[in-house]
Amino acid sequence: MSEVTPVLLDEQLCFSIYSASKKFNHFYQSALAPFKLTYPQYIALLALWEDAPLTVHQLGQRLELDSGTLTPLLKRLEKQGWVTRVRSRTDERQVLIHLTAMATAKRDEVYQRIGQCQTLLGMSDEEIETLMTDLITVKAQLDQVSHQRLIDKQVNLQK
Amino acid sequence: MSEVTPVLLDEQLCFSIYSASKKFNHFYQSALAPFKLTYPQYIALLALWEDAPLTVHQLGQRLELDSGTLTPLLKRLEKQGWVTRVRSRTDERQVLIHLTAMATAKRDEVYQRIGQCQTLLGMSDEEIETLMTDLITVKAQLDQVSHQRLIDKQVNLQK
DNA sequence: TCAAATAGTATTGTATACAATTAAATTGTC
DNA sequence: GACAATTTAATTGTATACAATACTATTTGA
Structure with a gap:
């Protein structure tokens, strides 16, 4: 009997994560209101502060976002003075995203703000690390299953 | 010295969650492709299968989404034959979301499909429960801090 | 009773997301 | 060197998200 x-x-674990993700989003959006940065814009800057310049493609791999999302996002960041978009001279296909002087100057201010807000959360480093480790496991499983989907014909996920 | x-x-914990949320989203979107349901549409149906009819407001509380998101989403679900939207006769302000016969008929098929896909993830009930408990803690913290923000003037999150 | 406040939904505007397509540049192969 | 295949961005179309506003129906209070 079925x-x-x-x-x-x-x-549903997915709903817990979905809901937590939205809450985090709002949290950082509020925290970064003085800089008029959205959460995706903020993580783009984080990646660039670590290692600029990056091509759109490289940034996309880092953030797991494609050009359909990044191109308009980066145009907005450019308009607000955080980055410049310059077509590479060695390979005209790629666009290099550079940080402006303003972005470099404001980096520590943003870092500090984020640091303050993280303190407010009151989570220990162990708690955070444990949670992140578990999430990485879940993500690995999801990746593996998605990949499996391309091979396995018995329980085919894609229509 | 600062x-x-x-x-x-x-x-960043936020980025782990953000990224996991997107992956889950794709996972379910693929899994539900035979039903042509997006992830948010699917969770709306989950809530309704548990307890229909619901007003837009009630559904919004359940899913933590507002009418700006739900109204168009529900119109799409209506267009595809899953729900009906009827203005309440006792209170003309509210719109009741009912499940159609098709939605009721397809419920178990969707449940089954989701069950299969969860099995693919290969996570034990304990693992899932632990992770969800931790996420609930984080969400509670985020709620508390957001609420604090409205009172506390020293580290004011909002600009 | 009736003006004011409140509640519930819809609309508008902005910003992601992402699949699918297009366009342009580069590379590999002969 | 020609040209097909590949790579990289941009564009288009659809679907969330959500703040802010508008609009209507209901409730409340003087």
């Missing part, structure tokens, strides 16, 4: 197990919203 | 701690993308 008894079907009910799927309850509150028992 | 030494500023660098903020590294890969050490």
